[in-house]
Structure formats: structure tokens, C-alpha cells
Amino acid sequence: MEQSASTAAYASTQPRGTRADRFWSARRVPAGVVAVLLLGAVGLLLYDLLSVRAERPAMAWRRTLADELATRPLDDVWVRVGACAAVLLGLWLLALAVTPGLRGLLTMRTDTGDVRAALERSAAALVLRDRAMEVPGVRSVRVRVGRRRVRARAEAHFRDLDEVRGDLDMALEDGIGQLGLVRQPALSVAVRRGGRR
Structure with a gap:
């Protein structure tokens, strides 16, 4: 079947014997953003913990955060907003993890499983x-x-x-x-x- 220049097809390798399911998106941008944010947060927390172990005072942001978490009631507006944001972010990441994506691609039959x-x-x-x-x-x-x-x-x-x-x-x-x-x-x-x- 001849195709014009504006048509496009994609191919990839797969292990022999697997079904021809939908293509899964690599999701590189969301995964990269989450990885960078987590790496930065964990690195900053680890640095602060090591500083405290070296008998230096904890960073001001961690002292403030600990005080806020200890004293602010759970029915506070900002606590609810933060919890809702965390839940929505988690649901979005779960949806990205369990859905294939690439809805614009239709899987074609092939003669080989490779x-x-x-x-x-x-x-x-x-x-x-x-x-x-x-x-x-x-x-x-x-x-x-x-x-x-x-x-x-x-x-x-x-x-x-x-x-x-x-x-x-x-x-x-x-x-x-x-x-x-x-x-x-x-x-x-x-x-x-x-x-x-």
C-alpha cells in the first residue's frame, strides 16, 4: 500500500511471543521532573541531617516546617490545600504509570513477533x-x-x-x-x- 509523504508509521522491537498491544509512552518529561525534584529534596534533607549530626543547628526551613506540623490543626485551610494537591499529584502520577499513552498510534499486524x-x-x-x-x-x-x-x-x-x-x-x-x-x-x-x- 502506497502512502503519501505526510503519513507516518512507527516500528519497535519486542520479545518473541508477546501480544501486539498498544504502544506505551516513555513519559520522559514527567519522570525526569519527578526524579529531579525528589533528588533535590532528598539531597537537601540529607545535608541538613548530616549537619545536625555534626552538632550544627538545623536549617531554618526544617525548624519552621517541624513547628508548623506540630502546632497547625488538621482542619486548617492550608493543610487541606496541601493534602489535596499531594493527592492530585499522586493520582496523576499513578494514571501516567498505568496507562499506555500514545493514543494517536494504531497497532498494526506483523508477520513476526520481533x-x-x-x-x-x-x-x-x-x-x-x-x-x-x-x-x-x-x-x-x-x-x-x-x-x-x-x-x-x-x-x-x-x-x-x-x-x-x-x-x-x-x-x-x-x-x-x-x-x-x-x-x-x-x-x-x-x-x-x-x-x-
């Missing part, structure tokens, strides 16, 4: 749009490719709408099959009469 391939949803939509424009009577068409459904909205001009819809269904079903996706999405086609331009 290679994984994926097609961008925008590239799949472009290929299917080109197939739809080859159907006689189609003036214009918009194709949206999701993970579970392909939606095509077409305008017809000189043919009967039912005939155009039937031909469009066949062309897009064939096009979806030729994309070689692991999970073939369902097809939804709507055809209407185009206005004069």
Missing part, C-alpha cells in the same frame, strides 16, 4: 479519505479515525445517496482492511447532498 508496527491515526484518516474520494459521486469527505470507530461524513452531488453510501461503505471497509490493524475499527458512514458552491 517487530511491532503502528500507524498514526491522522495518516490512517488521510489514506481512507483518499480512498473515499475515488468513489464516483463523492464531492468531499471528512474522515475521523478513532481507536474503535472510523467516522466518514461525505457530500455527494450527481448520484443517488444510497448508491454513494453503498460504494463508500465497500471502499472504506476495504481500505480499513488494507491498513493491517490488529483491532479493526467499526465503520460509520453518513452521506448527504452537497449544496451548490
Whole structure:
């Protein structure tokens, strides 16, 4: 299947015998930010603890924090705001850890278990749009490719709408099959009469 220059496919290696699941995002930026912040906080705390062990006074921020934690009541507004922020941050990090990400990639079938391939949803939509424009009577068409459904909205001009819809269904079903996706999405086609331009 020929692809235009704007289409894109991705490939990676995987161990033999694994399923062709979705691609997982590396999440380098969130992981790097969290790692740098934790490293800085732990390093600062360790330095302060070593200073106290060397019989020097603790840093002012740690004394202030200890006093605030010991004296501020739990129903204080700032305690609740800090707790909510910590919970939201933790939930966000958990969501990043357990979700694949890269929703724009559709996993493709491969003949070997050593290679994984994926097609961008925008590239799949472009290929299917080109197939739809080859159907006689189609003036214009918009194709949206999701993970579970392909939606095509077409305008017809000189043919009967039912005939155009039937031909469009066949062309897009064939096009979806030729994309070689692991999970073939369902097809939804709507055809209407185009206005004069």
C-alpha cells in the first residue's frame, strides 16, 4: 500500500511471543521532573541531617516546617490545600504509570513477533479519505479515525445517496482492511447532498 509523504508509521522491537498491544509512552518529561525534584529534596534533607549530626543547628526551613506540623490543626485551610494537591499529584502520577499513552498510534499486524508496527491515526484518516474520494459521486469527505470507530461524513452531488453510501461503505471497509490493524475499527458512514458552491 502506497502512502503519501505526510503519513507516518512507527516500528519497535519486542520479545518473541508477546501480544501486539498498544504502544506505551516513555513519559520522559514527567519522570525526569519527578526524579529531579525528589533528588533535590532528598539531597537537601540529607545535608541538613548530616549537619545536625555534626552538632550544627538545623536549617531554618526544617525548624519552621517541624513547628508548623506540630502546632497547625488538621482542619486548617492550608493543610487541606496541601493534602489535596499531594493527592492530585499522586493520582496523576499513578494514571501516567498505568496507562499506555500514545493514543494517536494504531497497532498494526506483523508477520513476526520481533517487530511491532503502528500507524498514526491522522495518516490512517488521510489514506481512507483518499480512498473515499475515488468513489464516483463523492464531492468531499471528512474522515475521523478513532481507536474503535472510523467516522466518514461525505457530500455527494450527481448520484443517488444510497448508491454513494453503498460504494463508500465497500471502499472504506476495504481500505480499513488494507491498513493491517490488529483491532479493526467499526465503520460509520453518513452521506448527504452537497449544496451548490
